[in-house]
Amino acid sequence: MLGKKLLSKNEGFVKAWKLFISKGIIEKDLIRDVIAYSWMRSKLHGVDPMDEEIKNELSDEAFEKKYRKSIFLIKTAMPFMHSLRQIVENTGFIVRLTDKDGYVIECIGDYELIKKYGKLNIYKGCNVQEAVIGTNAIGTALEIGQPIQVIGAEHYCKQYHNWASSACPIRGEKEEIIGVLSATGPKENVHPHTLGMVVAAAQAIGKKMKLEKTNKKLDRANKHFYAIMESISEGLICTDNKGIIMDINLFARRFLGLKEEDILGENIHAILDQKNYDRIMRRINNGKKYEEEEIYFKTKKGKDISCIVTVTPILDRGTNEVEGVVFTFKESKTVHSLVNKIVGAEARFRFNDILGNSKKIKEAIRLATLAAGTDTTILLLGESGTGKELFAQAIHNESQRRKKPFVFLNCGAIPRELVGSELFGYVEGAFTGAKRGGHPGKFELADGGTIFLDEIGDMPLDTQTNLLRVLETRQIVRIGGHNVIPIDVRVIAATHKDLKKEVELGNFREDLFYRLNVMPIKTPSLRERKEDIKIFIDYFIEKFSSRMEKNIKGVHESFYRGMMNYHWPGNVRELQNVIQLVVNIVDDGEILTYKHLPNNMKSSNLPKGFGFTEQLMSLEEIEKMAIVKTIQEVDGNLALASKILGIGRSTLYRKIEKYDLKYVSK
Incomplete structure (x- = not known):
């Protein structure tokens, strides 16, 4: 109950209020500064102090939206509001919660009071800002950001003079005001400790909200961490x-x-x-x-x-x-x-990429296609430049291992003492200069896929022994190590050497030869498939002219004849280099003819035994050579060739038939 001192103070509040309302004068001895400033703000807002019904409330739809938006605040505050109500249960108090805009979003307490004073903007959905109902604990607390108790005539509007209210802002994570908690009741029931209880409850609500948000963040972080770990x-x-x-x-x-x-x-x-x-x-x-x-x-x-x-x-x-x-x-x-994917340890070529229509190349492709369907070891035999790696890649891409690594090692291109460590890997400290932590070999890198061992005829004998063991056991042991590592690798070997002869000479292990020679496939030389030369010429001209942005208008028959009469010791690789050279030096817009051939091919462009050499030749050989050379020099013009040779045209035709030189005169 208010003591005589508080009743006396309220009489002073009434006197000060009347003086301000009637004359606009603030009696500082009778009223607190915080209330005086609030009265002045209320007056500026145009609030009518004598208005008996101040109505500012939300529609049901708007209130539902605002309620949902504040649901976390409401759920956190409700237990504290019920505790506060129990403390003041017999004193006729109403406990209210507003949002940061001053709208009442929850209200509990003496419902008879709520029903009796419903016009006082006490119930849910009503607005209690200073701009709406003048000086009051909630509205003023929102303005000053501090807890406050407003008693009787301290209220700006007369209809609230029988009330006392205590209010305290609730602050969020960044100390911003997110709502206000208040306890309101008849002025004669107010107690000085009411404000302290409201402040304690409001602070507890704010702390609990911060703690729950922190816990939610931690819980979310833990869930995310667990999900990341597991996934x-x-x-x-x-x-x-x-x-x-x-x-x-x-x-x-x-x-x-x-x-x-x-x-x-x-x-x-x-x-x-x-x-x-x-x-x-x-x-x-x-x-x-x-x-x-x-x-x-x-x-x-x-x-x-x-x-x-x-x-x-x-x-x-x-x-x-x-x-x-x-x-x-x-x-x-x-x-x-x-x-392997990053460094390009994968096969790019397929059988469709192998050019040629000759019987020998088609037979090689047929055998390779059959071999690709099995998991057997393959030995590719052929001269350098005949496309053994192309075949190896095509076999891999046609096999069931196509999605696994394709690893290449040229046994003749690395120092002999390093072949073993390249193939089988090594452990840390295996030898001077060994990488810390060791290093996997090609067989480990190729696990599940294919390893292509080119120039296997150059492999050192000690490494041949280890390779034989790997082929038989499907296991490797790194150099200097003891751990047995199982591998699943398909081996394709290749060589330009005669391995049988190397076995006889003691350069290659006989047992390894038979282990590799399960499925031998010979890649034919270009000399054995001369009908494919024109295909290669056209392919490489198109490839290099496009790359060099050269416009090659065409290819004369003399260029084809000159290329076909060459013996091609370097096979397709040499032919590719020749075309690249020719396209490099030819002028834009030219037609390729015999004159564009490299000089070494002009002097030796006939089949072996038909070029200009220093060896003794028969008259027929000299005659044949002269006819071929002359026809090529005049680009196949037989009338001109017969004049240069000093023979009749019919005689020239007979000699072409005699020496089987129809391919030259085409």
Whole structure:
């Protein structure tokens, strides 16, 4: 109950209010500054202090929208509002909650009062800002941003003079006002401690909202972290600074064949051998990152699997000491496959890319196509430049391994002492200069796919022994290592040498020869398929003229004849280089003729035994050579050729028939 002191003060409030309303004078001795300023604001807003019914409320639809928008505030505040009501339950108080705009969004308490004083903007949906109903605890608290208690005649509007109200702003995460909590009742029932209770409740609401938002963020972050851990396509293991496993994701569990309950709380030693465990613990102890290095994990079945691992220490920000460690890893095979894609370890050519219509090339393609349907070892035999790698790639792309790596190694292009390490890999410290952490060999990189061993006739004998063992066991052991690594690789070998002769000379192992010679395929030389030369000429002219932006108007028959009469020791590779040279030097818009051939081909463009040489020749050979050379020089003009040769045209025709030179006169 208000004591005599508060009743006396209220009489002073009435006197001050009347003086302000009638004359606009502020009696500072009778009224607080905060109330005086509020009265002046209310007057500026045009609020009528004598208005008996002040109505400013939301429609049902607008209120529902505002209510939903404030639902988090309402749910948090309601328990505190009920507690506050219980404290003042017998004193006829109403507890209200407004949003930041001054609209009442919840109201509990003495419903008889709400019903009796309904016109006082107490119920839900009403607005209680100063601009609407003048000085009041909620509206003034919104204006000044501070808790306040307004009693009796301190209210600007007369109809509120029988009321007392205490209000306190509720602040959000950034200390912005998000609502106001108030307790309102008859002025004679007000108590000085009411404001303190409202302030305590409002602050508790704000703190709980902040805490719940923080907890929601943490919960969301934890869910996201768990979802990320479980969904990433690589293993992830978290340990403390002693190596005790605290967390392990789905990929790692499946990879190691473990259940979560089997491994959590165990030491990392359970899935690492002693050597790798010691390496890891050294990194944990010195706080250094262990990045992209190879270690072996032990699975539940006891199998050792090579993995590429990154170990990241978690450091305490204050002490910089290691608190824990995060392991991320992928199986080495997966990393190797990715590396192969990046560096281009894949086959690009197919059988459709092999040019030619000759019987010999068609037969080679037929055999290669049959071989591609099997998983047998293939030996490609042929001179340099006949397209053995092209065949190897086409076989791979036609096989069931087409989506796996295609790895190439030229056994004759690297130092003999390095062939073994290139093929089978090596472990750390295997030899001077060995890479830290070791290095996988070509067989590991080709796992699941095809390895193409070109110029296998140049492979050192000691490496041949190891290769034979790999072909028989389908397993490799890195140089300097002990771990047996199973592989699934299809081998295609190639050579320009006569391997049978190399076996006889002791340069090639006989058992390896028979292991490789399961499916021999000969790639024919260009001399054996001269009918395909024109196809190659047209193909390479189009290719290089387009690349060099040259306009080649056409190709004269003499150019084709000159190219076909050459013996092509370098096969298709040499022909390609010749066309590239010709297209480089020819003027734009020219027609290619005999004169555009390289000089070495002009002097030796006849089949072997028909060029100008220093050896002794018969008269018939000299005559044949002279006729061929003359016809070529005049671009097939037989009338002109007969004049130059000093013989009749009919005689020239007979000699062409005699020496079978129809291909020259075409």
